[in-house]
Amino acid sequence: MNLFLLGGALAFTFFLGWIVRSRELANHKRKVFTLETEMVANHAEILNLQKEKVDLEKKLKSLSIPVIPLSAQKDEKPSEAKRVASQASSVQKHS
Incomplete structure (x- = not known):
């Protein structure tokens, strides 16, 4: 080779x-x-x-959007729904 x-x-x-x-x-x-x-x-x-x-x-x-429940839930009483709505508005005023 x-x-x-x-x-x-x-x-x-x-x-x-x-x-x-x-x-x-x-x-x-x-x-x-x-x-x-x-x-x-x-x-x-x-x-x-x-x-x-x-x-x-x-x-x-x-x-700042207010949250207001339109009606009471089945287990809640109408007075409790008003209490929750008033608490939501008071919290909204402070913030």
Whole structure:
């Protein structure tokens, strides 16, 4: 067997393997980049939703909506419903 032919075949297979591996690495880097970009976008969306939630909670705390029961429950007496309504209005005045 010719030593130069063996060396050339070895160099060719090394070069071919290097090309295949560099393409695989490029594909993996591209996939990692797209996944990282997607994760950053998802995290930004989550942060925006949390900010909206906090804003809505602040807005709900600032609103003063009186709660008055329309009628007594089955187990309650009418006088108890009036007592609950008066307590709700007194609590509303203090806050």
